[in-house]
Amino acid sequence: MDNNDQPSMDNQKNQQLEQYRVDHRNTKLTTNQGVRVTNTDDSLKAGDRGPTLMEDFHFREKMTHFDHERIPERVVHARGFGAHGEFQVYEPMKEFTKAKFLQDPSKKTPVFVRFSTVVGSRGSADTVRDVRGFATKFYTEDGNYDLVANNIPVFFIQDAIKFPDVVHSIKPEPHNEIPQASAAHDTFWDFVVSNTETAHMIMWLLSDRGIPRSYRMMEGFGVNTFRFVNEEGKARFVKFHWKPKLGVHSLVWDEAQKLAGKDPDYHRRDLWESINMGNFPEYELGVQMIDEEDEFKFDFDILDPTKFWPEEVSPVRLIGKMTLNRNQDNFFAETEQVAFHAGHVVPGIDFSNDPLLQGRLFSYTDTQLLRLSGPNFHEIPINRPIAQVNNNQRDGFHRRSIDRGEVSYSPNSLRNNSPIPASDEDNGFTHYAEKVEGQKVRKRSGSFADHFRQATLFWNSMSEAEKQHIIKAFHFEVGSVRDKQIKQRVVDMFNNVDGYLARQIAEGIGVNPPASPGGTGVTASSPAVSQEKTVKTAQTRKVAILIEEGFNYNHVTEVMTALAGAGVAAELISEKQGMMTGEHGQQLEVTKSYATTAAIMYDALFIPGGRMSTDKLKGLKDPKEFVSDTFFHAKTIGAVNEGVELLTASNIQQPMLADAPQDGTVHSDLGVVKVVNAPDLNAFNQEFTNAIAQHRHWMREKQDTKISG
Numbered sequence: 188m189d190n191n192d193q194p195s196m197d198n199q200k201n202q203q204l205e206q207y208r209v210d211h212r213n214t215k216l217t218t219n220q221g222v223r224v225t226n227t228d229d230s231l232k233a234g235d236r237g238p239t240l241m242e243d244f245h246f247r248e249k250m251t252h253f254d255h256e257r258i259p260e261r262v263v264h265a266r267g268f269g270a271h272g273e274f275q276v277y278e279p280m281k282e283f284t285k286a287k288f289l290q291d292p293s294k295k296t297p298v299f300v301r302f303s304t305v306v307g308s309r310g311s312a313d314t315v316r317d318v319r320g321f322a323t324k325f326y327t328e329d330g331n332y333d334l335v336a337n338n339i340p341v342f343f344i345q346d347a348i349k350f351p352d353v354v355h356s357i358k359p360e361p362h363n364e365i366p367q368a369s370a371a372h373d374t375f376w377d378f379v380v381s382n383t384e385t386a387h388m389i390m391w392l393l394s395d396r397g398i399p400r401s402y403r404m405m406e407g408f409g410v411n412t413f414r415f416v417n418e419e420g421k422a423r424f425v426k427f428h429w430k431p432k433l434g435v436h437s438l439v440w441d442e443a444q445k446l447a448g449k450d451p452d453y454h455r456r457d458l459w460e461s462i463n464m465g466n467f468p469e470y471e472l473g474v475q476m477i478d479e480e481d482e483f484k485f486d487f488d489i490l491d492p493t494k495f496w497p498e499e500v501s502p503v504r505l506i507g508k509m510t511l512n513r514n515q516d517n518f519f520a521e522t523e524q525v526a527f528h529a530g531h532v533v534p535g536i537d538f539s540n541d542p543l544l545q546g547r548l549f550s551y552t553d554t555q556l557l558r559l560s561g562p563n564f565h566e567i568p569i570n571r572p573i574a575q576v577n578n579n580q581r582d583g584f585h586r587r588s589i590d591r592g593e594v595s596y597s598p599n600s601l602r603n604n605s606p607i608p609a610s611d612e613d614n615g616f617t618h619y620a621e622k623v624e625g626q627k628v629r630k631r632s633g634s635f636a637d638h639f640r641q642a643t644l645f646w647n648s649m650s651e652a653e654k655q656h657i658i659k660a661f662h663f664e665v666g667s668v669r670d671k672q673i674k675q676r677v678v679d680m681f682n683n684v685d686g687y688l689a690r691q692i693a694e695g696i697g698v699n700p701p702a703s704p705g706g707t708g709v710t711a712s713s714p715a716v717s718q719e720k721t722v723k724t725a726q727t728r729k730v731a732i733l734i735e736e737g738f739n740y741n742h743v744t745e746v747m748t749a750l751a752g753a754g755v756a757a758e759l760i761s762e763k764q765g766m767m768t769g770e771h772g773q774q775l776e777v778t779k780s781y782a783t784t785a786a787i788m789y790d791a792l793f794i795p796g797g798r799m800s801t802d803k804l805k806g807l808k809d810p811k812e813f814v815s816d817t818f819f820h821a822k823t824i825g826a827v828n829e830g831v832e833l834l835t836a837s838n839i840q841q842p843m844l845a846d847a848p849q850d851g852t853v854h855s856d857l858g859v860v861k862v863v864n865a866p867d868l869n870a871f872n873q874e875f876t877n878a879i880a881q882h883r884h885w886m887r888e889k890q891d892t893k894i895s896g
């Protein structure tokens with residue numbers, strides 16, 4: 188689908204972008220100088236078999252532009268995907284901040300969001316285990332505000348000066364550029380065991396958070412501590428959150444790995460298609476606030492970026508909602524050229540002394556100067572504020588604005604000192620006048636010394652299934668390390684978090700269990716960090732329906748109608764694409780074949796009845812793989828009448844699949860929903876949709892399941 192067919196949203200940013208959009212339909216080909224070109228397939232030659240002539244300006248220009256059309260990728264977060272949207276606050280936040288975009292509930296602030304992975308290069312796969320970036324640019328009337336967030340609330344390190352080190356260690360190793368987009372290698376784990384402050388973030392990264400199901404089902408966290416400042420100049424410490432309306436959901440590791448091969452664009456495709464279908468992703472903006480007077484009341488330092496503020500200690504107040512409702516028109520112009528900066532704040536939002544944040548305030552513009560070539564990238568359409576820009580900055584590569592007049596300095600008398608410094612009445616930015624004093628020291632605060640207690644808190648908060656996933660992730664990540672002493676040191680380091688965890692890690696990676704019982708003694712948990720109790724809905728999920736000639740048409744159409752009613756999309760899959768005839772002659776079009784899709788692309792599987800169809804399905808390899816993959820990935824499976832036989836025919840020996848349901852009653856066991864000879868499918872549809880809403884049936888992973896031949 189072409190974006191030009193999408194409804195455009197009527198906001199100031201969109202109107203501004205409209206001036207730059209170009210639609211080349213029904214136009215004549217020209218050079219960049221606007222000269223019409225008659226032929227672009229043959230270069231100008233001296234004789235039709237002769238050499239190309241230097242004077243072929245069209246050839247030279249076309250080739251030169253091509254030769255220069257790549258720019259450096261981001262040093263981290265290179266792979267990303269963007270979308271436009273709008274933000275609305277729920278109620279005035281005047282008491283806490285003077286930020287204008289947080290005052291008027293009737294006002295929609297345009298936003299552009301870029302989601303990303305951190306480690307992989309621009310062409311790497313979407314579903315790798317990694318932190319996800321979640322950067323939002325708010326085009327406010329007071330200038331651009333960027334909330335440059337991640338989907339994990341804590342960071343690897345406490346001081347920005349270590350950022351080059353941690354990034355060098357996790358990126359592909361420099362001698363052979365292996366492995367791509369992965370933390371599973373020696374240099375990273377060497378860094379981890381040499382820097383115990385990484386322990387907490389590692390727990391999050393190796394949890395299900397590291398492999399999200401969708402950008403639409405991911406939280407965002409500002410990580411660093413900022414300040415809200417109100418009209419009276421009163422400040423409060425603040426942490427920012429994005430909470431997805433669809434809940435927080437993840438893939439399973441096997442699925443994530445297979446997807447990386449079958450569909451490396453899985454997450455960007457999911458976002459693009461959802462927006463095109465009108466399933467606009469929504470996220471609520473949440474804030475945690477701590478009064479300045481309470482700065483030292485916690486058993487962690489609120490400026491330490493390796494700590495989160497547990498929601499049970501500091502509740503999250505939901506203050507507004509963001510809706511992503513328009514896909515970008517051009518990936519390079521928008522997603523690639525957008526430049527975010529944790530230091531882009533507006534009056535009412537200010538910084539804290541968090542030493543990670545302080546370093547970020549330098550790094551973003553610095554890297555963008557190279558990546559976007561010079562100091563004028565704020566003039567690139569996607570980066571332009573909707574607020575007016577007036578200053579005495581001039582010249583530089585690619586200057587677009589034509590600044591008039593002889594004056595480009597301040598103060599001046601020739602232009603009445605314009606542009607005139609803004610006053611409080613103009614809502615000019617005044618830095619929060621925090622009192623600071625101290626000696627210059629290259630030192631870490633003693634209040635940052637505890638590296639393990641919140642890691643234990645996180646571990647305690649995990650459900651049994653989530654804990655098992657973390658252990659398995661350690662087995663893969665650290666199991667991929669070659670150096671045995673690093674492996675041993677991982678076990679010993681994580682013994683500080685939890686003894687059981689460390690013993691389980693040791694068991695899978697061929698090193699000794701820890702020598703001491705381990706743990707921090709923390710027994711508390713923070714239920715909000717577990718995904719177990721997140722929002723559960725079937726909305727926007729995708730179901731695979733397997734059919735062959737002679738399928739039961741009524742089953743398919745009834746189930747598809749019921750699913751559509753619950754906001755679930757379904758796709759028909761068969762050995763071949765094209766029209767497929769049901770047992771009573773009705774036809775349906777199959778759009779996906781086994782060659783073009785796989786079970787990992789869906790949230791659930793449905794097999795309708797039909798004698799001929801089922802017999803054919805039972806004789807093919809791919810449908811059985813659909814059953815076993817869907818089963819092992821703990822996703823919902825539904826089958827009706829003869830369709831039930833495909834479950835038995837798969838190579839999984841499991842009563843849940845094999846048991847024949849009694850006539851007419853719906854049989855549902857850990858997300859395997861079956862019915863035979865029911866008068867209608869109402870009860871089945873209800874149960875099937877409820878099961879899809881569960882996202883996964885993790886208890887299935889605990890079952891003793893055998894595989895035959």
Ligand code: HDE
Pocket residue numbers: 261262263264267301302303319320321322335336337342346347348349350408409410411525526527543544546547550551552554555
């Ligand atoms: Fe970034 N980060 N970062 N970061 N970061 C960049 O800026 C940096 C950190 C985040 O979609 C870079 O333009 C330092 C935390 C996102 O364009 C760079 C430190 C968080 C994105 C940079 C951090 C983030 C970036 C690379 C301190 C979560 C992608 C390209 C140790 C709150 C933005 C660029 C996009 C990108 C530096 C830590 C989020 C090099 C020095 C913590 C989402 O400037």
